[in-house]
Amino acid sequence: MVELKFVAPSWDEIYSKVIDLSLKIRGSGCKFDCIVGIARGGWIVARLLSDLLDIADIGSLRIEFYKDVGTHSRSPIVTQPVSIDVRGKRVLAVDDVSDTGSSLVKAVQHLIDMGAGSVMVATIHVKPWTIFIPDFYIEVTDAWIIYPWESYETIKSLTSRWIRDGLNSSEIKGRLLSIGIRGDVLDRILPIVLGDLKGGSDGS
Incomplete structure (x- = not known):
């Protein structure tokens, strides 16, 4: 089995x-009229760029993945169309990472379909295997990125996996x-995750 690699950037590191x-x-x-954050990972990055680039017009769109009928593959679907009028505008689409890249391909096509004059894409991270290279990015990594805005989601995913592997709560916390992942974050979130998993909750 291939051992997973992880990086867990702090809020300060992300902001930098x-x-x-x-x-x-x-x-x-390049000049842009508006920024569109791709939900959910792109929301925070888009808000920061809105400030740093002094672009007040900001919107969002959401893309989710669904299994294709009769296959094991998953396709990106726009579940929340872009929330602002992009017709004729120079759009900067923003996400946290270009992983497979398929959601970014879908996002760009959606924005074009909605009448955007031009679309460019910015992400913090890029995975080596992506099919979509953003116009702007900072770092290429093949590690599982644990963003500070998805602590619960990541802790729950890994904890669920390690419980199936037979680890106890102390061993899970150690991993x-x-x-x-910071200790003070774990002390508050891990008990919630363990309770939700024990109760069969999806955390919503």
Whole structure:
């Protein structure tokens, strides 16, 4: 089995990378009329870039994945169309990472279909296997990125996996600490995750 690699950037580290991203965008000479954050990972990055690039017009769209009928593959579907009028505008679409890249392909096509004059894409991270290379990005990594805005989701996913592997709560906490999740975060969130998993809750 291939051992997973993890990186767990802090809020400060993320903000520093987004500043770098904004400087790269400014340095390109490209101008934008609006920013569209791709939910959910792109929301926070889009808000930060809205400030750093001084672009007040900001919207969102959401893309989710569904299994194709009769196959094991998953296709991206726009479940919340872009929330602002992009007709004729120069749009900067923003996400946290280009992983498979398929959701970004879908997002760009949706924005074009909605009348955008042009679309460029910015992300913090890019995975080596992506099918979509953003116009602007900061770092390429093949690690599982644990963003600070998805602590519950990540802790729950890994905890569920390790419970199936037979680990107890103490061992699970040790592993989560070892991959970079802060102890004070774990002390508050891990008990909630364990309770939700025990009760069969989806956490919603």
